[in-house]
Amino acid sequence: MRAASRVVLDPQRRGEAVRQFEDALRRKIVGQESALDAVVSWYQTFQAGLHPPGRPIANLLFLGPTGTGKTRVVEAVAETLFGDPRALVKIDCAEFQHSHEIAKLIGSPPGYLGHRETHPLLTQEALNQWHSERLRLSLVLFDEIEKASDAVWQLLLGILDKATLTLGDNRRVDFSQAVIFMTSNLGAAEMGGLMHGGPGFAPATELTPQLDAKMDRVAIEAARRKFSPEFMNRIDRMLVFRTLRSEDLEAILDLELGLVQQRILNATGARPFVFDCTATAKQLLLHQGYDPHYGARHLKRAIERNIVFPLAKLISTGQVKLGDLVRIDTDPVAETLLFVREAEGLLMPTGREGFAADAASGAGLGRGRVAGRRVEFPLAHEG
Numbered sequence: 001m002r003a004a005s006r007v008v009l010d011p012q013r014r015g016e017a018v019r020q021f022e023d024a025l026r027r028k029i030v031g032q033e034s035a036l037d038a039v040v041s042w043y044q045t046f047q048a049g050l051h052p053p054g055r056p057i058a059n060l061l062f063l064g065p066t067g068t069g070k071t072r073v074v075e076a077v078a079e080t081l082f083g084d085p086r087a088l089v090k091i092d093c094a095e096f097q098h099s100h101e102i103a104k105l106i107g108s109p110p111g112y113l114g115h116r117e118t119h120p121l122l123t124q125e126a127l128n129q130w131h132s133e134r135l136r137l138s139l140v141l142f143d144e145i146e147k148a149s150d151a152v153w154q155l156l157l158g159i160l161d162k163a164t165l166t167l168g169d170n171r172r173v174d175f176s177q178a179v180i181f182m183t184s185n186l187g188a189a190e191m192g193g194l195m196h197g198g199p200g201f202a203p204a205t206e207l208t209p210q211l212d213a214k215m216d217r218v219a220i221e222a223a224r225r226k227f228s229p230e231f232m233n234r235i236d237r238m239l240v241f242r243t244l245r246s247e248d249l250e251a252i253l254d255l256e257l258g259l260v261q262q263r264i265l266n267a268t269g270a271r272p273f274v275f276d277c278t279a280t281a282k283q284l285l286l287h288q289g290y291d292p293h294y295g296a297r298h299l300k301r302a303i304e305r306n307i308v309f310p311l312a313k314l315i316s317t318g319q320v321k322l323g324d325l326v327r328i329d330t331d332p333v334a335e336t337l338l339f340v341r342e343a344e345g346l347l348m349p350t351g352r353e354g355f356a357a358d359a360a361s362g363a364g365l366g367r368g369r370v371a372g373r374r375v376e377f378p379l380a381h382e383g
């Protein structure tokens with residue numbers, strides 16, 4: 001008799017679709033390995049059809065400081081799976097703090113004044129709007145849940161446990177094809193204390209793995225204190241997002257600048273151009289856009305003000321043309337960005353009011369012989 005061939009299988013291996021999903025996410029999100037691993041695991045379980053019946057596909061709670069990518073991860077999942085970062089149902093819990101506002105989520109009972117006018121957010125149609133033959137999956141995000149009212153909590157508990165919700169007019173909504181993402185920055189203050197030496201904390205000089213582990217515990221403890229055991233029992237995974245390191249911020253800046261370049265290529269149509277930031281220009285942007293209390297939140301705004309607005313002016317005044325390379329540099333003396341058209345070796349004027357373009361020609365850039373002018377934008381400060 002032939003012995004059955006025995007093969008040790010490898011559950012760590014990922015299928016092709018899952019690998020592509022993971023690669024795409026990692027291109028969009030910097031760091032946050034444990035959160036990405038958890039997201040990739042549920043996707044794998046879902047792909048295999050092994051998600052639990054009668055419950056949402058997964059209930060994931062993201063904890064950690066503001067501006068570290070909690071909301072962005074969910075948008076990145078939507079972008080990866082549906083080609084649009086907005087392909088999700090997002091509930092900003094802060095907007096539903098009063099019990100009457102729950103009607104915006106589930107509608108009001110028939111007969112109530114305004115019943116027909118309300119278009120509740122959480123209908124089956126809303127949930128299924130991005131479904132396709134290939135992918136019957138909904139992404140639902142309850143953002144900043146620590147701000148939710150009791151009424152929202154009750155509704156959330158039902159969804160997490162039974163994957164159903166009853167609307168005001170008694171229709172049922174099925175969440176069994178949905179992933180429920182929840183975010184909270186609960187514990188962020190204590191985490192910040194560990195980092196920066198708040199009351200009762202010695203300031204940490206370096207972000208070590210030990211400190212990360214301690215921060216995880218602090219965040220999870222804070223969640224256990226605030227949220228009821230019923231709620232905690234319904235969460236499949238709690239992921240603590242890490243405080244961003246300076247190299248993470250540099251990588252995020254590069255990602256965001258890449259998105260701006262993409263926007264330029266999409267928008268300028270017939271006359272696309274390319275821009276490039278020097279290392280010192282990036283340092284200036286990082287300096288403007290980073291705040292330890294807001295993570296990378298202000299980075300985008302710093303880019304809008306200091307890169308996008310000036311570039312828009314350069315486009316509308318016809319100063320950049322097809323195929324140009326615009327180098328964005330810093331003025332070594334003043335804390336400003338300089339926009340230099342490299343293709344023709346010219347320094348470009350901005351049209352900034354009162355700017356004496358000729359007086360400044362070529363200064364500090366070693367391009368004095370070129371009859372060009374330079375552009376100076378004082379860095380806009382966060383207000």
Ligand SMILES: Nc1ncnc2c1ncn2[C@@H]1O[C@H](COP(=O)(O)OP(=O)(O)O)[C@@H](O)[C@H]1O
Binds near residue numbers: 066069070255
């Ligand atoms: N880990 C990260 N990877 C990539 N971008 C990030 C990351 N963290 C923050 N960002 C950037 O900062 C912005 C704000 O982050 P967000 O996800 O809204 O923070 P929060 O953790 O408070 O939800 C994002 O839209 C994104 O541009």
Ligand SMILES: [Mg+2]
Binds near residue numbers: 070071072143183
């Ligand atoms: Mg958020």
